[in-house]
Amino acid sequence: MFEYAPAPESRSVVEIASSYGLFIDGSFDGGKDGDVFKTVNPATEEVLAEVASAGPEDVDRAVAAARRAFGTWSALPGAERAKYLFRIARIIQERSRELAVLESLDNGKPIRESRDVDLPLVAAHFFYYAGWADKLGHAGFGPDPRPLGVAAQVIPWNFPLLMLAWKVAPALATGNTVVLKPAETTPLSALFFADVCRQAELPAGVVNIVTGAGDTGAYLVAHPDVDKVAFTGSTEVGREIARSVSGTGKRLTLELGGKAANIVFDDAPIDQAVEGIVNGIFFNQGHVCCAGSRLLVQESLFEPLMDSLKRRMATLRVGDPLDKNTDVGAINSAAQLTRIRELSEIGSVEGAERWSPECQLPDRGFWFAPTIFTGVTQAHRIAREEIFGPVLSVLTFRTPDEAVAKANNTPYGLSAGIWSEKGSRILAVADQLRAGVVWANTFNKFDPASPFGGYKESGYGREGGRHGLEAYLA
Incomplete structure (x- = not known):
């Protein structure tokens, strides 16, 4: 590094x-x-x-x-x-x-x-x-x-x-x-x-x-x-x-609010997908209503993707927001930090496996290290509730139908992401997702000419x- x-x-x-x-x-x-x-x-x-x-x-x-x-x-x-x-x-x-x-x-x-x-x-x-x-x-x-x-x-x-x-x-x-x-x-x-x-x-x-x-x-x-x-x-x-x-x-x-699913199929380019995952959840400390806070990975890709994601997370620089090298800044308030900590603790208590890169946080201010949870099920609170922080819940799926079912299993419907080399698969899955914005092989891209908004809650x-x-x- x-x-x-x-x-x-x-x-x-x-x-x-x-x-x-x-x-x-x-x-x-x-x-x-x-x-x-x-x-x-x-x-x-x-x-x-x-x-x-x-x-x-x-x-x-x-x-x-x-x-x-x-x-x-x-x-x-x-x-x-x-x-x-x-x-x-x-x-x-x-x-x-x-x-x-x-x-x-x-x-x-x-x-x-x-x-x-x-x-x-x-x-x-x-x-x-x-x-x-x-x-x-x-x-x-x-x-x-x-x-x-x-x-x-x-x-x-x-x-x-x-x-x-x-x-x-x-x-x-x-x-x-x-x-x-x-x-x-x-x-x-x-x-x-x-x-x-x-x-x-x-x-x-x-x-x-x-x-x-x-x-x-x-x-x-x-x-x-x-x-x-x-x-x-x-x-x-x-x-x-x-x-x-x-x-x-x-x-x-x-x-x-939102609890967006970021769906990665087994034919997705791993390095590109990892960048999109990192941008989807750690951009703006995860303080994003359309953040890709639920990562849905096809089972056969799970291990190589997690290895690559952890390597990439280890390079993220957390610290002074005014430093031009900083990737992840401060949590906006003490109240928000408390909520992120509480839900993360609940994730651990409910049996999900927690991981963060080695990260020295400043002594003063409101800070939380980038965190991922694996072994998450749809019943976990961290998979259902909006954490609004740099916390990623990882679930797996086997078929496109299962991915769609899990992605739509939320009271929210603001955004989603799909990663695949097959355009036909992207279009077919996007058409079934109940989300106002669906990104294909990218995430968190905005344009004033493009409408933004959601469904349901x-x-x-x-x-x-x-x-x-x-x-x-x-």
């Missing part, structure tokens, strides 16, 4: 204020309730900033600002709205180094991922939907589709800025205005985005950002003057939101692509 000299990205490229307010009607203020919370760096547990927590009165002000702005924003010709979206996309590109460092500090993900994956995709989504803004009549939703009004958007902590882009870009392109609540543990990139909006001279009130915990999100979702709710997060919270908006006439899209509605416009059009 090569020894890598430290290659840290400088945190001085981004300026983090000691405190942040709410972004309402084009400006920052401290909030009427006066409550604050702290956001910490999960790699060191150092406090990064103090952030205002929005209460009911603050949410009222944000929704009122979005409502006032809606009339003029929705009346703009699509080509004019597109100019703002293009401008936002270019500013994000220009400031991508700042944003990547900020995201890694607040979230814990490796700078290589925030720099090379998250930020390019964020800009790409704004560019893509800018292109749609003056073509809505040709999108297949009628000759003159109209915006819904005020969109309440609640996003998770695993891809803070990318989830913002997935929601804000189509909402603005279609003429809606937005009140967005970022996750409590990762508010900083959304607040930085507020500054991007000001730099782009976006009209006041078109985008409003209210920070806080679950209570703030609940106030926002339940607000009577909100026309559309978009949520990405846990299935449990998604159920609560669905109940709260039931009967209100609000449009709702939910992108929830993974939610409903699609984000991305032409389909992503529909959720914001009457």
